Amino acid sequence: MSPAAGPSAALRPPPKCIECATNRVAWSKPRVDYCYDCLPGGPATPPPCRACGSDRYFSQGLCDRCHPGAPLFLSSCKDCLAWGVYRHHNWLCWTCRWWRQHFPEGQCDYCGRTARLGESGACRLCLEQARMLQEPGRALDLVGANKHGQQMFFANMHFHRRRTPRLRPHRPRRRPSPPTGTFTPAVGVQLALFDMAPDPEVVRARAAWEDGELTRYCHQVVLEHAEKFGWSAPRRNDVVRSLRLLQTLRGAPDEKIRATDVLVLPAYDGNIASTLDVLAAAGLLIDDRPLRVEVYFASRTRLLPEPMRTELETWLRVMLDGSKQAPRQRGRDPATARVKILAIVPIVTAWAQAGVTTLAEITSDDIIAAIPSATAKRVPAVTRMRSLFKTLKARRMIFIDPTRGLTTGPGPSNMPLPLDTAAIRDALAFPDPATALGVALVAFHALTGHQVRHLQLTDIIDGRLTLPGRSIPLAGPVRVRLTAWLDYRAGRWPHTINPHLFLTQFTAGRLTPPSHVFPWKKTTLRPQALREDRILAEAHANGGDLRALCDLFGLSIEAAQRYTHTVGPGPAPAKPRSRP
Known part of the structure; x- marks a missing residue:
């Protein structure tokens, strides 16, 4: 029986004595329903354990450590297969008991077992194997570490993991730290009570001579990136200086780096893009950068009243992430969301200046009055307003959809013009x-x-x-x-x-x-x-050949017709013959 499959009949405890209902029966095969203290004509002295000679008799001639159904019998953890767990804890080690309270169950992406999965999609056995083989300056390689199997380990052992040698700096500074230990990022981060901007001069002075654990840990990654991507010496030195700045700026010495903290490095003469690449390769980056469309949206809607801004944020989130509830839709490209914001925000801003605080007050007459009269602007305005109010109606943030029944009319028609x-x-x-x-x-x-x-x-x-x-x-x-x-x-x-x-x-x-x-x-x-x-030019050269334009430039029929219409009307279609 595999220990990971749970206790079978061999590991089940024997039944209790029918007389005292406290001790286990003396024997299961042959069946005896009494313990040695309650045997008829007893009590009798139990024999020593036939496996280890102990006098702590349990049942079936074995003691409470040797019998597979005894409370002190050792077995493997059901989740991580670590040896040394007891029945008292449901055949689970201490760490797996915590995992069962915090992580869902699923199929591991690396070993295929059904167990509790962490954030990386790996079970605890695969995660411990990757940690044991982790190299300095490298992220966890879950695929490579578990490619040829896993190394079993003992459960509930208080020990330090095997320490990898700390990477030495390429150029020793005037005050180098001893190269011992490894850099282990903290799981939790203590939030700051007050945000105070540090003095740039003090930060530059400290980063000029101080090498921290972050710099030494990422040094090998910097060298590999410099060699792989052909970095120049100034760029490599800029990245090293940026790592020293981040080591000085962050609140705790063992927390990961947020991308928004890296974006402030130009104030201290630091490098941004290459530093982000190095931190991502080392597994130390928390990418919390907002999308460009989110920054653009915040800048255009910062003066709107709160209910209206919340409604627009809900619509933007559905546009970017999609929706699994009706009406379902896929997430759109951020460029598409930006174009829609460009058409919606001027109209909504005009409503806010007129005293409107929520889009639930908008009627069909308000939309008709706000839509531009020009055809080139009317059609996209109606289409994007329909997208906005349809999303808000589905989220029950408005009572009725004021765009229902509105028609866009004929679409804009523009004629391509030749260049100089x-x-x-x-x-x-x-x-x-x-x-x-x-x-x-x-x-x-x-x-x-x-x-x-x-x-x-x-x-x-x-x-x-x-x-x-x-x-x-x-x-x-x-x-x-x-x-x-x-x-x-x-x-x-x-x-x-x-x-x-x-x-x-x-x-x-x-x-x-x-x-x-x-x-x-x-x-x-x-x-x-x-x-x-x-x-x-090609349409005029071939006389408006629609098929040639589609084959040559990969156009659709509708797109090609936009160019052939500039050549002139084609031949009139032949009239069908009337039957005699």
Whole structure:
């Protein structure tokens, strides 16, 4: 029987004596219903234990330590399989008893057993195995540590875990600390009663000469990141200085680092992005950074009355996280939420200035009066107001949906216009190789700005650009500019491992794509307008061939018709013949 499966018939205690109902029966096989004290003609002296010779007789010729159903019989923990637990505690060690009160039951992601699972989705046995094999400066490797099995251990033992050698600093300071022990982050954090900004000069002076446990613990991770991503010596030193600043700024010496605390480092001449990467790799980062759309929402709604702001926050949370209750919906992209905020906040702000404190007071007449008359603004305003009040009605924050029955009318129709050819020609000859290549990719092949940002080096093979569903032979001018950019890229960042085609000084030491303004910030052209100009030119060149536009640029029928309508009406459809 596996100990983890619980006590079987062999481990069950024998029945009690029918006479005293206190002691266990003397024998189960052959069956005797009395203990030795209550035997008819007794009492009788019980024999010594046939296993260890003890005089503490229990039943079946064994003592209370040797009998599998005795209270002092040792067995394995049902959850973590640790040896040395008693029946008195339901075959559970002290730690697993605590786990059963705080963690749910499920199937472990690493060993497949059904047990109590911690926050990482691992049972306690897999977690202890990973802790035992954890290397200094590294996070727990639950997959690798449990790949070839686990090492059993004793239960309820008061001992210190095997200590890994503390990492020595690369450059010893004037007051180095002894390299003994390991850095163990605290589980709980003591909240501060008062928030007081420290003196920047004092913080800089202390961080200049003091190496704490955090700096020594993360030193190896810094060196590996510097070698892997091709960091320069100044950047590596900036990260080390930032770690010293964080060691000085945080409240307790053993608590993890919050990302919001790292964001204040520029006030003390610290580095942000690379420090966040190092802390995340070391498993010491608590990422509590708000989304950009949340910061934008807070800045636009800070002057609204409280009930109205709470209602808008509920709608924003449903937009970002989705909803599992009716009406169900998936979480939207933050950029989509930002566009909707841009249309809703001006209308809601006007209502608040008119004295409205909650959206439950809004009627259909108020919405009709607030919607812009221009078609280009009316349709998105009605659509986004409908999303807002539909969410609030589902959460029972308003009584009726005032947008019910409102119609948007015909959608806005805009006609794509060609760009100035001289401006495109000047952008193609721009001295910056990244800008010239980005303009060429869109001007010749009508790529979107998103596609240009996320292009990788492996997408271009033998003069062909491979995109999802498209294989594009690169034009000659594009190849010339691609060669110039690759030469510049190899000379500027020779050791980078970033797979993206376009790099910046910020992304060369990481694996992320550049921002949406690169490489367009040096030119007046924008990728969307340049893409429309290319498609419009192709529509006029092929006489409005709808199928050719869809195949060449990956457009849908509706999107392609927007360009073919500029060419002119097509041939009139043939009338069906009437039957004689």
